[in-house]
Amino acid sequence: MTVHPIIAALHKHKAGVVLIALQIALTLAIICNAIFIIGQRIERVSQPTGMHEENDLFLITQQWVSAPSADDPGGLEKLDSMQQTDLATLRNLPDVASAAPIRSLPLLRSGSVGGIGLKPLQQKDTIDANYYYGDEQALSTLGLKLVAGRAFTAADVQHKPMRDQGEPVLAIVTKPVADKLFPQGDAVGKVIYLDSSGTPTTVVGVVARLQSAVDTAGSSLTWYSALFPVRQDANFSRTVVRAKPGRLEAAMRAVRPALYAVNPMRVIDDEQGVRSFVDIRADAYRADLGMAILMSVVCLILLSITAAGIVGLTSFWVGQRQRQIGVRRALGARKIDILHYFQLENLLIAGIGAVIGILLAIGLNLWLITHFEMDRMPVIYVLVGVLAVLALGQAAVFVPARRASNVPPVVATRAV
Amino acid sequence: MFTYYLELALRSLKRSPGLTALMVLTIAFGVAASMTTYSVFRAVSGDPIPWKSSKLFVPQIDMWGPNGRGSDGEPPDAMDYNDAVTLMRDHRARLQSAMYQISPSIVPADASKHPINVSGHAVYSEFFPMLDVPFLYGSGWSTDDDTQRAAVVVISSKLNQKLFGGSNSVGKTVNVEGKDYRVVGVLNDWNPQPRFFDVVNSGGFSTGVEDVFLPFQRAISVGIPNDGNTNCNAVPTESGFVGLQHSACVWIAYMAELDDAAAVIAYKQYLDGYAHDAQQSGRFGWAPNNRLRDLPAWLDNQHVVPSDTKVSLLVALGLLLACLVNTAGLLLAKFLRRSSEIGVRRALGAPRMAIYAQFLVEAGMIGLAGGVLGLLLTGVGVASVGWVLPKDIAALARVDISLLLITLLVAVIATTLAGLYPTFRASRVQPAWQLKSN
Numbered sequence: 126m127t128v129h130p131i132i133a134a135l136h137k138h139k140a141g142v143v144l145i146a147l148q149i150a151l152t153l154a155i156i157c158n159a160i161f162i163i164g165q166r167i168e169r170v171s172q173p174t175g176m177h178e179e180n181d182l183f184l185i186t187q188q189w190v191s192a193p194s195a196d197d198p199g200g201l202e203k204l205d206s207m208q209q210t211d212l213a214t215l216r217n218l219p220d221v222a223s224a225a226p227i228r229s230l231p232l233l234r235s236g237s238v239g240g241i242g243l244k245p246l247q248q249k250d251t252i253d254a255n256y257y258y259g260d261e262q263a264l265s266t267l268g269l270k271l272v273a274g275r276a277f278t279a280a281d282v283q284h285k286p287m288r289d290q291g292e293p294v295l296a297i298v299t300k301p302v303a304d305k306l307f308p309q310g311d312a313v314g315k316v317i318y319l320d321s322s323g324t325p326t327t328v329v330g331v332v333a334r335l336q337s338a339v340d341t342a343g344s345s346l347t348w349y350s351a352l353f354p355v356r357q358d359a360n361f362s363r364t365v366v367r368a369k370p371g372r373l374e375a376a377m378r379a380v381r382p383a384l385y386a387v388n389p390m391r392v393i394d395d396e397q398g399v400r401s402f403v404d405i406r407a408d409a410y411r412a413d414l415g416m417a418i419l420m421s422v423v424c425l426i427l428l429s430i431t432a433a434g435i436v437g438l439t440s441f442w443v444g445q446r447q448r449q450i451g452v453r454r455a456l457g458a459r460k461i462d463i464l465h466y467f468q469l470e471n472l473l474i475a476g477i478g479a480v481i482g483i484l485l486a487i488g489l490n491l492w493l494i495t496h497f498e499m500d501r502m503p504v505i506y507v508l509v510g511v512l513a514v515l516a517l518g519q520a521a522v523f524v525p526a527r528r529a530s531n532v533p534p535v536v537a538t539r540a541v
Numbered sequence: 542m543f544t545y546y547l548e549l550a551l552r553s554l555k556r557s558p559g560l561t562a563l564m565v566l567t568i569a570f571g572v573a574a575s576m577t578t579y580s581v582f583r584a585v586s587g588d589p590i591p592w593k594s595s596k597l598f599v600p601q602i603d604m605w606g607p608n609g610r611g612s613d614g615e616p617p618d619a620m621d622y623n624d625a626v627t628l629m630r631d632h633r634a635r636l637q638s639a640m641y642q643i644s645p646s647i648v649p650a651d652a653s654k655h656p657i658n659v660s661g662h663a664v665y666s667e668f669f670p671m672l673d674v675p676f677l678y679g680s681g682w683s684t685d686d687d688t689q690r691a692a693v694v695v696i697s698s699k700l701n702q703k704l705f706g707g708s709n710s711v712g713k714t715v716n717v718e719g720k721d722y723r724v725v726g727v728l729n730d731w732n733p734q735p736r737f738f739d740v741v742n743s744g745g746f747s748t749g750v751e752d753v754f755l756p757f758q759r760a761i762s763v764g765i766p767n768d769g770n771t772n773c774n775a776v777p778t779e780s781g782f783v784g785l786q787h788s789a790c791v792w793i794a795y796m797a798e799l800d801d802a803a804a805v806i807a808y809k810q811y812l813d814g815y816a817h818d819a820q821q822s823g824r825f826g827w828a829p830n831n832r833l834r835d836l837p838a839w840l841d842n843q844h845v846v847p848s849d850t851k852v853s854l855l856v857a858l859g860l861l862l863a864c865l866v867n868t869a870g871l872l873l874a875k876f877l878r879r880s881s882e883i884g885v886r887r888a889l890g891a892p893r894m895a896i897y898a899q900f901l902v903e904a905g906m907i908g909l910a911g912g913v914l915g916l917l918l919t920g921v922g923v924a925s926v927g928w929v930l931p932k933d934i935a936a937l938a939r940v941d942i943s944l945l946l947i948t949l950l951v952a953v954i955a956t957t958l959a960g961l962y963p964t965f966r967a968s969r970v971q972p973a974w975q976l977k978s979n
Contacts, residue, residue: 140962141870141874144866144867144870147866148866148870155859155863188644188658190648190718190719194764194781196783286780286781291780320775320776321776359766360766385655389655390648391656392657392658394658411930412847412931415926415928415930415931416852416929418928419853423574423857423860426571427860430567430571430864433563433566434567434867437560437563437870437871438871438873438874441874442874445877493852496851497851
């Protein structure tokens with residue numbers, strides 16, 4: 126079949142052709158970018174934090190009423206013994222596997238960020254990293270994977286006021302930190318300097334992965350983390366608890382009565398006091414998931430509407446050309462020829478739309494990059510989008526095209 | 542004549558129910574998607590204090606110098622203790638307040654109840670008149686209370702309900718962090734969104750309520766620590782909350798009311814003079830690099846409207862545009878299918894204008910139907926944003942009269958616009974041609 130008669134026929138329907146092509150272009154531009162956004166969000170949401178079996182974890186945040194000040198030595202010791210008592214109580218609960226004091230958890234949206242350098246009193250830190258503070262049980266409770274060196278021992282653990290200016294003696298860093306600071310892969314035993322300090326901190330271990338506690342918007346900070354053997358004392362405490370497998374709810378329920386029994390003069394918030402990590406994770410990714418759902422809904426509506434529009438307009442054309450179809454059939458064209466005619470016609474229009482759509486899609490992406498800090502869209506999204514709209518066009522045109530192919534040759538003899 | 546066109550349109554729409562339903566659905570979905578995302582956008586980009594926002598200013602002082610600036614050369618977005626207190630002491634604006642976020646515990650008088658945590662701010666007395674904070678009972682505290690570090694507190698109506706059953710609690714006592722405070726005022730419902738007086742710590746929007754306000758210097762002297770962000774460019778040389786106050790770490794929000802352009806200029810000069818003096822004395826090793834933004838500019842600078850919200854609105858508008866192109870195509874098909882009818886009408890003497898009117902009325906009717914259905918869908922959409930958006934933002938989106946009107950208006954106008962070209966084509970139909978071919 127030659128394309129020439131199709132183009133000649135399209136000339137008669139310029140407006141309709143332009144409208145369908147425009148719609149396909151708009152659809153392509155929007156769905157490419159929407160699917161790109163969906164893909165990015167899903168990728169972000171599904172990345173592992175580095176913690177093993179994290180669904181068994183929960184976090185306790187509590188605050189003491191009229192707590193002593195951590196700034197004077199007596200107060201500090203008092204606070205530390207209060208925290209130790211709480212820890213012992215929690216570790217003794219029947220459904221608790223282990224518990225550790227912790228400053229923050231991945232995705233908590235609240236944490237501490239500092240700089241790590243390689244030289245004492247370094248003007249500008251080499252990298253920024255998340256600071257996690259915990260005791261000798263923190264590594265195992267979080268379920269981090271140690272890839273080099275050793276975990277902390279009880280003897281390593283210091284206790285300090287939360288806003289302390291002294292640097293921890295030891296550190297465990299994540300592999301991305303170790304690779305960045307010590308590319309030879311010999312981080313264990315090396316010395317780092319925290320926050321442009323002059324006091325050295327020795328790396329004793331490397332863990333595979335530990336995600337940031339703060340929203341890093343995909344920067345390298347996401348995987349730059351360090352864990353220090355420090356039990357921080359303040360007027361509040363955070364504890365990460367690993368429940369025995371399948372006992373999460375029971376363990377979480379047991380926390381409040383147990384802690385209030387130790388000391389009732391404390392606040393454990395009704396909503397934020399005891400939170401499962403599943404909950405923390407869901408909260409952190411709520412906006413990303415919401416955006417992905419919203420974009421999916423938009424794509425769905427758009428594709429349905431475009432398909433319906435193609436069906437509607439092609440049906441109209443088929444109706445309008447009944448007589449011509451009849452003439453062609455009477456002159457010997459087979460049903461399949463008529464079917465192919467409309468399919469080819471649609472492919473042509475959709476092709477024109479797709480070309481404009483590619484330009485629009487890239488333009489929209491560039492615009493989003495400059496205004497909303499979006500990433501550059503890989504070409505594959507555009508290619509998949511083009512295939513999708515072409516397939517959509519073919520699927521939509523099939524029903525009216527089949528109806529056209531069923532027009533009997535006798536129509537040619539009717540009327541006029 | 543109009544009713545005649547209505548009748549014609551209705552008859553025409555009934556003749557092809559499938560096509561009509563398709564156009565109505567297209568418009569409805571397009572409008573509903575745009576309006577749902579618009580309701581969210583409107584909620585987060587609104588002015589929280591429209592009658593006064595142009596008089597409220599946020600000063601920024603560059604106390605960190607070139608090394609601490611962002612890539613855009615901006616000074617820190619909060620203040621350290623030293624500068625905040627000095628600015629308060631100099632008192633160059635009509636009203637001003639330094640403030641920091643606190644999260645103290647409240648011990649109920651009833652010993653059987655557990656203590657609770659509340660959030661709030663430590664502020665100066667001028668905070669309340671400056672922000673037109675509404676009071677249910679009592680009022681804010683006095684300037685004397687500021688200087689004497691009085692044990693007074695302003696509480697929210699929600700906390701008042703919890704502690705005092707909603708009665709007038711002015712003069713009664715509340716135990717905050719183990720110490721007794723006299724209630725001087727109870728706020729009426731006050732939950733501005735965004736939390737414009739402290740966007741750095743609230744991140745803009747908040748589902749919580751500000752339950753307590755304490756005098757700033759009182760909170761400092763009893764050591765109620767800040768619960769918000771602390772940013773440091775160097776490790777504090779002393780530890781603890783007192784060490785923080787002596788450091789160059791920033792953790793204090795600041796707002797000033799400047800009533801006219803002259804006051805703004807004077808205040809800007811004052812800030813520059815302050816930074817200049819600090820440069821002279823050697824505290825700053827750099828030239829003044831201050832900012833003084835009014836509230837709308839400040840909210841914009843802090844990116845209070847999430848970019849997701851903007852992108853969603855944009856994509857939804859794109860969807861609406863695609864829907865309109867679609868409707869235009871369908872209307873074109875529908876109108877031209879009736880060429881013979883148009884031919885007959887024209888031949889019988891109907892002027893072009895009559896054809897225009899008839900088909901635009903038909904387009905408008907489709908728009909209206911799409912708008913009504915779109916309203917229902919928008920209602921469903923707004924009700925379900927709670928499932929997909931962060932709670933603090935989803936809670937703000939709501940359907941009201943103005944949204945209803947905008948939805949209908951957008952639907953009708955957009956569909957009529959989409960109908961313009963098809964109508965134009967319809968009015969160009971040559972009567973002779975149509976009559977001949979039939």
